[in-house]
Every structure is written in structure tokens, then in C-alpha cells.
Amino acid sequence: MTTLPDFIRPVTEGETVTEAPAVEKAGWGLMAEFDTPAQIMAAAKSARQQGFRWWDTHTPYPVHGLDKAMGIKPTILPLLVLGGGATGLVSGFILQWFTNATSFDFWALVPIRGYDFLISGKPLLSTPAWIPVMFELTILLSAVGCVTWLLILCGLPQLYHPTLRSSRFARATDDRFFLVIESKDPKFHPERTRAFMESLNPMSIETLED
Amino acid sequence: MGHAPKSITLGEEHRAGPEIRALGSKASVVGVSGVALAAILSFGGFLGGSPEHFFKSWLFAFLTILTICMGSLFFVMIQHATKAGWSASIRRMAEHVTSNLQWIWILFLPFFFLVLVGDGGKVWHWMDPAHVDPIIEGKAGFLNVPFWTVRAVIYFVVFFAASKFFVGTSVAQDASGDPRLTLKMQKWVPGFIVLFALSLTFAAFDWAMSLEAHWFSTMFGVNLLAMSFCGFFSLFCVMTFVVQRQGKMLNEVTQEHWQDMGKLLFGLGIVFHAYIGFSQYMLIWYANIPEETTWYLARVAGPWAPWMWFLVFGHFFVPFVLLLTKHTKRCKPVMTAIAVWMLLAHAVDVYLLIMPTVPAEALANASDWADFAAGARSGSIDVGYQPQLTDLLLLIGFFGFLVSGICRSMTKAPLVAARDPRISEALAFENM
Numbered sequence: 001m002t003t004l005p006d007f008i009r010p011v012t013e014g015e016t017v018t019e020a021p022a023v024e025k026a027g028w029g030l031m032a033e034f035d036t037p038a039q040i041m042a043a044a045k046s047a048r049q050q051g052f053r054w055w056d057t058h059t060p061y062p063v064h065g066l067d068k069a070m071g072i073k074p075t076i077l078p079l080l081v082l083g084g085g086a087t088g089l090v091s092g093f094i095l096q097w098f099t100n101a102t103s104f105d106f107w108a109l110v111p112i113r114g115y116d117f118l119i120s121g122k123p124l125l126s127t128p129a130w131i132p133v134m135f136e137l138t139i140l141l142s143a144v145g146c147v148t149w150l151l152i153l154c155g156l157p158q159l160y161h162p163t164l165r166s167s168r169f170a171r172a173t174d175d176r177f178f179l180v181i182e183s184k185d186p187k188f189h190p191e192r193t194r195a196f197m198e199s200l201n202p203m204s205i206e207t208l209e210d
Numbered sequence: 211m212g213h214a215p216k217s218i219t220l221g222e223e224h225r226a227g228p229e230i231r232a233l234g235s236k237a238s239v240v241g242v243s244g245v246a247l248a249a250i251l252s253f254g255g256f257l258g259g260s261p262e263h264f265f266k267s268w269l270f271a272f273l274t275i276l277t278i279c280m281g282s283l284f285f286v287m288i289q290h291a292t293k294a295g296w297s298a299s300i301r302r303m304a305e306h307v308t309s310n311l312q313w314i315w316i317l318f319l320p321f322f323f324l325v326l327v328g329d330g331g332k333v334w335h336w337m338d339p340a341h342v343d344p345i346i347e348g349k350a351g352f353l354n355v356p357f358w359t360v361r362a363v364i365y366f367v368v369f370f371a372a373s374k375f376f377v378g379t380s381v382a383q384d385a386s387g388d389p390r391l392t393l394k395m396q397k398w399v400p401g402f403i404v405l406f407a408l409s410l411t412f413a414a415f416d417w418a419m420s421l422e423a424h425w426f427s428t429m430f431g432v433n434l435l436a437m438s439f440c441g442f443f444s445l446f447c448v449m450t451f452v453v454q455r456q457g458k459m460l461n462e463v464t465q466e467h468w469q470d471m472g473k474l475l476f477g478l479g480i481v482f483h484a485y486i487g488f489s490q491y492m493l494i495w496y497a498n499i500p501e502e503t504t505w506y507l508a509r510v511a512g513p514w515a516p517w518m519w520f521l522v523f524g525h526f527f528v529p530f531v532l533l534l535t536k537h538t539k540r541c542k543p544v545m546t547a548i549a550v551w552m553l554l555a556h557a558v559d560v561y562l563l564i565m566p567t568v569p570a571e572a573l574a575n576a577s578d579w580a581d582f583a584a585g586a587r588s589g590s591i592d593v594g595y596q597p598q599l600t601d602l603l604l605l606i607g608f609f610g611f612l613v614s615g616i617c618r619s620m621t622k623a624p625l626v627a628a629r630d631p632r633i634s635e636a637l638a639f640e641n642m
Binding site for chain 2: 065
């Protein structure tokens with residue numbers, strides 16, 4: 001039993017109450033459920049043709065060609081990985097050059113001084129000996145950079161998502177394919193978007209709450 | 211997705227046409243005339259030719275195409291060992307290269323002949339009794355002519371048997387469509403890989419490393435394997451391009467397969483090759499032991515130095531940067547152009563393995579690096595630097611033989627293993 005806030009007057013006897021007109025709730029978005037990868041491909045193509053921008057598909061496994069059908073732009077991840085690798089290569093060189101083949105010092109919180117190491121009569125600047133370290137740092141920063149940038153670009157870790165409130169959506173990890181259009185999309189309209197989804201012959205349509 | 215055909219019905223686009231046949235006969239003419247011209251130059255003594263140089267040059271040309279064929283055999287075997295599905299539609303193209311291992315021993319016969327008449331020392335100095343010293347004497351248990359000959363025969367038997375088994379069984383499946391043949395190849399492939407690895411490693415020791423019998427490197431075998439990858443995957447791209455230009459195999463070798471062929475050339479032929487090559491160099495450079503550094507000194511101090519720098523940039527840096535992105539790997543003409551370049555780099559690589567000689571005495575007597583380098587450049591110290599027309603003629607000639615062998619194999623069997631049980635997987639293959 002909920003208590004009403006005191007600014008609401010209880011309905012007195014004999015008073016007629018007019019019901020407010022039913023407003024279609026927009027919610028966070030609309031979700032359509034499909035049974036086959038072919039259907040989700042067709043749905044993605046239509047959604048793209050309709051000009052939606054804030055929408056996504058959810059599938060249990062990678063569906064080949066779906067990203068093309070959705071018109072997803074190529075990722076910039078490879079360039080970021082290249083940047084990570086180049087950073088590793090250059091920093092590996094500078095690290096060894098400064099610590100092995102220089103004798104100047106500078107102040108970085110504490111005084112840091114390079115030292116001329118003469119090792120088995122090799123030249124101070126011995127690139128062949130340094131290549132393994134440069135190589136490993138290139139690999140390390142590429143790999144760590146790749147994972148880090150992947151998480152950042154995907155917005156991960158993400159602890160909550162409105163789709164997770166739907167009990168049907170659990171099957172996105174099993175055998176169902178979902179098309180979700182968010183209500184913040186400029187083309188979104190509660191009825192027209194629902195009608196569009198119905199035209200795709202989904203198994204079900206659900207309104208997602210935030 | 212869902213558009214790729216599920217099976218292949220053999221048609222005109224899966225069989226070599228008259229163009230391939232014509233290319234094959236042209237290539238044999240090139241092969242025979244290249245070798246004939248080289249022989250005339252060398253044995254007639256024109257343009258500085260000599261029989262000694264001819265045989266070394268022959269070894270260079272032979273190893274250039276042998277590594278390509280060994281690379282193809284390794285590729286085919288790995289597909290069976292890993293039960294690869296993606297490659298089922300391109301494997302036959304590799305098998306057409308592998309089939310050349312059935313006749314390639316013929317090109318080695320001159321060496322058997324040379325050894326038989328006791329002139330093996332013209333190529334491998336340890337075979338010449340005049341050159342025997344305590345170090346070579348100590349290796350006589352392994353480095354002696356009878357054992358060397360037996361080993362060479364064993365290598366060719368292994369290459370022949372592996373090629374016959376994998377190509378033959380695959381072609382037999384075209385007729386019967388029996389999936390048990392695939393299982394049979396999977397069952398035997400591990401054993402063949404072990405035999406192949408031993409044969410390749412010891413062939414590298416016997417034919418290339420023992421050219422300088424005082425020197426040794428345990429990485430020499432795997433170095434030759436890396437060279438085989440480079441040679442084969444380059445040729446793979448080029449031959450696929452040529453076949454597809456004739457309107458064949460267009461649905462069977464897709465852009466997805468091209469990208470993976472590019473990945474293999476990039477990962478194994480360029481990066482792995484550089485990794486192995488540099489590892490061998492760095493260990494020897496770092497230890498700086500005279501008996502080990504001689505082999506590299508002959509190559510980096512004198513007139514061979516620009517060739518070594520060519521390998522560093524032409525075989526590694528430039529193609530590495532070009533092939534980093536998937537866009538070059540997915541673009542057939544660009545990929546083919548890089549592959550042609552890599553074939554050239556591969557030939558230079560083998561050339562640098564075979565031709566330079568180590569002047570042991572001059573190295574012992576030289577006061578320092580600069581002294582030795584100046585002597586090597588001026589020619590007073592002989593590091594075997596005499597590039598000749600013979601080398602080029604034999605290289606072109608042997609490539610002629612290889613191309614003609616591939617074309618002949620293509621006219622005998624279809625261009626695709628149409629009834630491989632994994633063919634549908636290969637046709638639907640996608641990278642992304």
C-alpha cells in the first residue's frame with residue numbers, strides 16, 4: 001500500500017475522473033527479436049536504408065557481412081596499434097642509447113645520468129645488441145595498446161545496459177538475433193519505428209526501459 | 211554470407227586452358243636455352259666464365275627453385291596437419307608446385323656426376339683432398355663423399371615420396387570423392403613433417419653450409435626453411451594471379467584467400483625470415499669468435515656489403531611496411547607486384563648464401579676490419595665476388611623449368627581439389 005504525497009487530493013465520492021489519454025512510452029528504445037542470421041541481415045539493411053544512426057544488432061556469434069550490411073565504418077584500431085608499436089620501437093632505442101651510450105644528465109624528479117658502457121669492446125652505439133629490446137618493446141606496446149584501445153573504443157567495461165533488463169535478450173548469447181533502435185535517434189518515432197519493425201516480421205518487439 | 215556456392219562442379223574455369231599449355235612450352239624453351247647459353251659461356255670461357263663458376267651458379271639456381279618447391283610441400287602438409295578448412299580451395303594450386311619435387315632430382319644429377327668423377331671439390335672444397343686440414347679431418351665422419359651421396363639420395367627420396375603421396379592422394383580424391391583419403395593424409399602427415407624437417411635441415415647443411423666447411427650454424431636449417439616460405443608464398447601469389455587473369459578460379463580463390471596468402475608471405479616469408487636471419491647474425495656478432503665471424507665478414511666487409519643491405523631493406527623493411535595493412539594484401543595487383551619483388555629478393559638471398567667464399571688466410575693475416583674490407587673491395591682478397599651473366603641465365607633457365615613443371619602438372623589435374631570434404635568451408639571463408 002503506497003501512501004499518496006500530501007499535495008494529491010484523494011478522489012471524493014461522486015467526483016468524475018477523466019482518464020488521461022494513453023501516451024505511447026518511448027522508453028530507451030525498441031528491440032526486435034529474430035530467429036535466423038538471414039533475417040537479422042535483412043533487418044540491418046532495412047534499418048540502414050531508413051537512415052537510423054543510433055541502432056545496433058546483437059547476435060550470438062559473428063555473422064559474416066553484418067558489419068557491411070550495417071554500414072559500420074572501418075575501425076581506426078590498426079593505426080592506434082601502429083602508433084603503440086612505433087612508440088615501443090623508438091622508446092626502446094632511446095632507453096638503451098641513453099643508458100648505454102651517453103654521459104649527460106638531466107633532472108626528472110631525481111637526477112638521471114647516462115653512462116658510457118663499454119661492453120666486450122663493442123661500439124657504444126651497438127644497434128645489433130639493442131634490436132631484441134626494441135623488438136620486444138614494439139610487441140609489448142602494440143599488444144597492450146591494442147587491448148587498451150579496444151576497451152576504450154568499445155566503451156568497456158560497461159556494467160549496465162538497458163537491453164539487459166529484457167528477459168528475452170538473454171537468448172542473444174544463445175540462438176536469437178536482436179535489432180535495437182534507440183529512442184535518441186533523430187529518426188525515432190514510437191509508433192512509426194514500431195511499425196517499421198513489424199514490417200520486418202520479427203518474433204517479438206519489446207520496448208526497452210532505461 | 212550465404213551467397214557462396216557450397217560445392218564445386220568441375221568446369222572449364224577449373225582446368226588449365228591452352229594459355230597454360232602455351233606458357234609451359236615457352237617456359238621449357240626458356241629453360242633449355244638458358245642452361246645451354248650458360249653452359250656455352252662457362253665451358254667456352256666467354257665473358258669470364260669457368261666450369262667452377264658454372265657449377266656453383268648451378269647450385270644457386272637449383273636451391274632457388276628447390277626452396278620454392280619445399281615451401282609448397284610444407285604448406286600442403288601443414289594444411290593436412292591442422293585440418294585446415296579455409297585453404298581447401300587453394301591447396302591444389304600449391305600441390306601443382308609440390309609435384310615438381312618428383313623430378314627436381316634430375317637437376318641435381320650434375321653434382322652426383324661431379325662427385326662420381328672425383329671433382330666434387332670444385333663446389334664443396336672439403337671434397338678436395340688438397341684442402342683437407344685438421345678441422346675438416348675432424349668432421350670426416352659426417353663430411354665424406356659416400357655418406358654425403360647417400361644422404362642426398364635419401365633427401366630426394368623423401369621429397370619424392372611426400373610429393374607423390376600428398377599430390378597423388380589429393381588428385382585421386384577428385385575422382386572418388388572419398389573423404390577417407392583426407393583422413394589417410396591426416397594420419398600420415400606428422401611422420402612426413404618430421405622426415406621433411408630432417409631432410410631440409412641436413413640438405414641445407416650438406417649443400418649450402420658445407421660450402422665453407424670450417425663454419426657452422428645450428429640455425430642454418432631453419433634459415434633455409436624461412437627462405438622456402440618466402441620463395442613459395444611469393445610464387446603462390448604470382449601463379450594465382452596468372453591463372454585468375456585467364457578467368458579461372460575466380461570463385462575459388464577469393465579476396466579473403468588473397469589476404470591470407472599475403473599474411474603468410476608477410477608473417478613467414480618476411481618477418482620470420484628476418485627474425486631467423488637476424489638472430490643468426492646477432493649471436494655471431496655478439497660472441498665475436500673468429501671461427502664464427504668469418505662467414506659474415508666475407509659478406510659484410512667487401513663488395514658483397516651492398517647486397518646484404520639490399521636484403522635488409524629490399525627483403526625486410528620495405529615489404530614489411532607495405533604489407534602491414536590489410537588493404538595491400540586484399541588488392542591482387544599490388545600483392546602480385548610485391549610477390550614478384552619478393553621472388554627477386556629470394557633469388558638474391560640464395561645468391562648470397564651460395565656465392566661468397568671465405569678467404570681464411572686473408573682473414574687471419576688482415577690487421578683489422580678496414581684492412582680486410584679494403585683488400586676485399588680492391589679484389590686482392592678473393593671473397594668470391596664475380597657476378598656473371600651465367601648466374602642470371604641459369605636462374606632464368608631454372609625458373610623456366612619450374613614454370614614448365616607447374617604448367618604440366620596443371621594440365622594433368624584440375625586447378626582445385628573439387629571434392630575435398632572441406633571445400634564448402636573454403637568457399638564460404640571470410641576473414642572478418
